Amino acid sequence: MPLQVGPCDPWEVDLCCQLPEDLDPAVIDRWQRVASQTLWRLSGMRWGPCPVTVRPCRRSCLESAPISFQAGVGTGPWVPYIGSDGMWRNASVCGCKSSCSCGELCEVKLPGPVYDVVSVNVDGEDLVPEAYRIDAPGMLVRTDGECWPICQDIAAPEGAPGTWTVTYRWGLPLDEAAIAAVSELTCQLVLACLPAGTKGCGECRLPGNVTRVVRRGVEIEMADPTVIFAEGRTGLPLVDMWLSTVNPHRLASPSRVFSPDYKRPRVTTWP
Known part of the structure; x- marks a missing residue:
């Protein structure tokens, strides 16, 4: 078990997407936290520092x-x-x-x-x-x-x-690649939750539920999102490139070797 059950703070972001100018900052903060929690778990729960x-x-x-x-x-x-x-x-x-x-x-x-x-x-x-x-x-x-x-x-x-x-x-320090990954995921999560008709709505690149589109004789096959998510990936290039680099074997948590002779330190969790 890791020392934390989630990232202690939202990861730093450098957003490079076009978002509405009047967008409530609380919306960005919320999805920044969600993106940080998601990537922290998908990358093996080793990032901090906490x-x-x-x-x-x-x-x-x-x-x-x-x-x-x-x-x-x-x-x-x-x-x-x-x-x-x-x-x-x-x-x-x-x-x-x-x-x-x-x-x-x-x-x-x-x-x-x-x-x-x-x-x-x-x-x-x-x-x-x-x-x-x-x-x-x-x-x-x-x-x-x-x-x-x-x-x-x-x-x-x-x-x-x-x-x-x-x-x-x-925890491991966040490098530029990690910041780029969490920034991309934050952008796409924000774009996905914009109301219909809002500027920027429809630009989300997260995988949806559609795997095949047929229109006017043209058939387009798209990746099955259930397979992408089951493999611990998101379908976003920067995010998945970072995950495949830092957690190629898709470990759920850091590897540990336990010994009956090792006395684990005591950590007070409450109050």
């Missing part, structure tokens, strides 16, 4: 590997213990060691893609940006010699003593 605040769990080595003294499992003093699966393990009390690091890394995994970090608050105080960094894919690494808290008071409100939160923006 702000989110999480209360993460620090990465731990305690349940990560069976008993072993080989390099790469961990470093520092060893504490034998029995894991939740009944197996004996050795826990490193110094943190976790990645496969390419000579020392311990104090890090947490943020659901991404991570665009940037807005703030990191520990015990009610914001850390300076120089105290951490982001390593792909979405690893928040402590760099000031300290380490992230092992646990926190989840019952306490965000920013209270004994808590720590990360506010960041996730």
Whole structure:
């Protein structure tokens, strides 16, 4: 599941169609939002950037590997213990060691893609940006010699003593191609809803319900709109070219790999 159920804000548009001068801006705003929601879903729900605040769990080595003294499992003093699966393990009390690091890394995994970090608050105080960094894919690494808290008071409100939160923006940034696509779809949605007789009405290029037209001996075959929509396309050239580029396999959501050892950060959704 993505962190959002829809785009946090309407996507930027640069309309290049002829619309009535007296058209209510609220109409454009409405269809801009509809176009943004539609393309956000058709493109795999990866676009942002959208702000989110999480209360993460620090990465731990305690349940990560069976008993072993080989390099790469961990470093520092060893504490034998029995894991939740009944197996004996050795826990490193110094943190976790990645496969390419000579020392311990104090890090947490943020659901991404991570665009940037807005703030990191520990015990009610914001850390300076120089105290951490982001390593792909979405690893928040402590760099000031300290380490992230092992646990926190989840019952306490965000920013209270004994808590720590990360506010960041996730999602891929919109490029010029994405703006062109959402602009074209917004234009066509607006044109499709204009009353009959309005200037610009009839110029909509969205697929309709007609697949064949016969007039004066001339027969015209048109694409079946149900097939176009079933394939996750719109029938608009700029929109479909962008969708085929960023989501060629028509994924409904970003691909994810889940592990029973990974503790997902807690996100407060209400109030």
